[in-house]
Amino acid sequence: MLPFARVAIIGLGLIGSSLARAIREAMPTVRVTGYDADPDVRAVARAIDLCDDVTDTAGACVTDAELVVLCVPVRAMGAAAAEIAVDLPDEAVISDVGSCKADVLAQLTAVLPDHRIIPAHPVAGTENSGPEAGFARLFRRRWCIVTPPAGADPAAVERVAELWRRVGADVEMMDPQHHDLVLAVTSHLPHLIAYTIVGTASDLEGVTRSEVIKYSAGGFRDFTRIAASDPTMWRDVFLANKDAVLEMLQRFSEDLSALQRAIRWNDGDALFNLFTRTRAIRRSIVEQGQDDPAPDFGRRHD
Numbered sequence: 001m002l003p004f005a006r007v008a009i010i011g012l013g014l015i016g017s018s019l020a021r022a023i024r025e026a027m028p029t030v031r032v033t034g035y036d037a038d039p040d041v042r043a044v045a046r047a048i049d050l051c052d053d054v055t056d057t058a059g060a061c062v063t064d065a066e067l068v069v070l071c072v073p074v075r076a077m078g079a080a081a082a083e084i085a086v087d088l089p090d091e092a093v094i095s096d097v098g099s100c101k102a103d104v105l106a107q108l109t110a111v112l113p114d115h116r117i118i119p120a121h122p123v124a125g126t127e128n129s130g131p132e133a134g135f136a137r138l139f140r141r142r143w144c145i146v147t148p149p150a151g152a153d154p155a156a157v158e159r160v161a162e163l164w165r166r167v168g169a170d171v172e173m174m175d176p177q178h179h180d181l182v183l184a185v186t187s188h189l190p191h192l193i194a195y196t197i198v199g200t201a202s203d204l205e206g207v208t209r210s211e212v213i214k215y216s217a218g219g220f221r222d223f224t225r226i227a228a229s230d231p232t233m234w235r236d237v238f239l240a241n242k243d244a245v246l247e248m249l250q251r252f253s254e255d256l257s258a259l260q261r262a263i264r265w266n267d268g269d270a271l272f273n274l275f276t277r278t279r280a281i282r283r284s285i286v287e288q289g290q291d292d293p294a295p296d297f298g299r300r301h302d
């Protein structure tokens, strides 16, 4: 049985539009309605026939929804929930796709205290934004972490998990705070480092911008892809997951200082031992098939 027959998606950017496409592909009988605060995004969504209906108000989008998925930047979640509050059916399940969970759960609970709120985070994305950047296969063989609050209705949790399984994701359950700590080191810190290194390189006196572009091969080029990620989304992630990010950043800074010392004092063993350990980690990730398991479609439009 389908987990939901009517799904409303609020926010039709990369993730919202990918979810709309994926639901329509995997579950063609599900009615998908969509809304975005930006009229240009709504126009594009209509032009590309993204949903069964794209509405001009958030309320109209959710009036008969069984599931509402908020796909807006994390610090806009509370405002998006407030906009649908009066039109939301009592029995509707509310979910979201935000990259951090504790702060989003607090925002949604404050605005919709009487609704079943089952947050989730598909750990899949690209550096691109907007409805045209989305693609149906984005979630295939990627993790989706469902972070139900304490005491959540198990049936609602299972229906949200099943929706993500149907669009191809592997589902894990996690406590919201633990999610935020794990993702701070596996996703948020890497983005912060990428933003920093690309900024540092472009600020260098004595190195021209054209040289940075001309010689950006290998490692630096990979950093530039990540550093091209959406500014609004990432500003919100760092501010909403401040504590976990600062904790991981502190540990990272200490490890970087140790590396700085090793280089200064010609401690080749320290460098060699660390690089040997990190190479083994990378190889075990590849062996477990967790490295870009979908290389053919992970980085392009369908």
Ligand SMILES: NC(=O)c1ccc[n+]([C@@H]2O[C@H](COP(=O)([O-])OP(=O)(O)OC[C@H]3O[C@@H](n4cnc5c(N)ncnc54)[C@H](O)[C@@H]3O)[C@@H](O)[C@H]2O)c1
Pocket: 010, 011, 012, 013, 014, 015, 016, 035, 036, 037, 038, 041, 071, 072, 073, 074, 076, 079, 080, 097, 098, 099, 100, 121, 122, 123, 124, 125, 126, 127, 128, 129, 130, 131, 230, 233, 237
């Ligand atoms: N991009 C990724 O790699 C990725 C991966 C997983 C999860 N996420 C999460 O998904 C969410 C959406 O990210 P995205 O990459 O799709 O961003 P996006 O910029 O492509 O899309 C966000 C959309 O939300 C709309 N919006 C903003 N405020 C709104 C509001 N109050 N009501 C209605 N629409 C509103 C914007 O107009 C925009 O079209 C974020 O919470 C992000 O943390 C992103």
Ligand SMILES: O=C(O)C(=O)C[C@]1(C(=O)O)C=C[C@@H](O)C=C1
Pocket: 098, 099, 122, 123, 124, 125, 126, 127, 186, 187, 188, 226, 229
């Ligand atoms: O591949 C990318 O472009 C991503 O940054 C995707 C990525 C990640 O860090 O893995 C980014 C943020 C999300 O919340 C989930 C996935």
